[in-house]
Amino acid sequence: xxxxxxxxxxxxxxxxxxxxxxxxxxxxxxxxxxxxxxxxxxxxxxxxxxxxxxxxxxxxxxxxxxxxxxxxxxxxxxxxxxxxxxxxxxxxxxxxxxxxxxxxxxxxxxxxxxxxxxxxxxxxxxxxxxxxxxxxxxxxxx
Numbered sequence: 001x002x003x004x005x006x007x008x009x010x011x012x013x014x015x016x017x018x019x020x021x022x023x024x025x026x027x028x029x030x031x032x033x034x035x036x037x038x039x040x041x042x043x044x045x046x047x048x049x050x051x052x053x054x055x056x057x058x059x060x061x062x063x064x065x066x067x068x069x070x071x072x073x074x075x076x077x078x079x080x081x082x083x084x085x086x087x088x089x090x091x092x093x094x095x096x097x098x099x100x101x102x103x104x105x106x107x108x109x110x111x112x113x114x115x116x117x118x119x120x121x122x123x124x125x126x127x128x129x130x131x132x133x134x135x136x137x138x139x140x141x142x
Contacts, residue, residue, distance in 0.1 A: 022110050029053070034107020035061070036098035101126075 022033040031050070038054045045051045069075045080087060098104040101123050103112065109127070112120020 018106075018110060022106075022114070026111065032103075032107055032111040033057075034103045034111060036095075036104035037107060040099075 025031050025033045029050075031053075035057075038057050041048075042051070042054050042058065045054075065076050082090075094104075101108070102119070103123065105124075105127055108117075108120040108123040113124060
């Protein structure tokens with residue numbers, strides 16, 4: 001069995017910050033904080049006056065580990081136990097899925113469910129079922 005670190009306080013704080021940011025973006029700009037939508041509108045940039053906000057959001061995602069290291073004093077070390085081709089294929093599948101599903105887990109799971117969107121409920125149920133099945137197969141059958 002693969003052990004997973006259980007970090008309830010860090011997870012609660014992170015979830016609260018993500019929720020607060022999603023609410024603030026919806027409240028002040030009427031925008032949904034889905035990462036796939038933000039990134040897809042950056043490449044190529046849409047001419048709607050929102051490019052700087054999108055760049056700030058992506059920079060925040062990239063710079064977050066630096067802020068964590070500055071606050072905690074330890075650099076977060078990701079542990080990836082698969083080969084790079086598998087990781088690249090997984091990334092492509094996630095990208096394809098977010099385009100096909102009209103949004104990613106952050107857009108549907110955080111923003112869509114909070115707005116009681118039926119489409120988001122179905123998407124999240126699909127994400128979760130697929131994730132549970134994948135973990136079961138990888139950990140118990142392979």
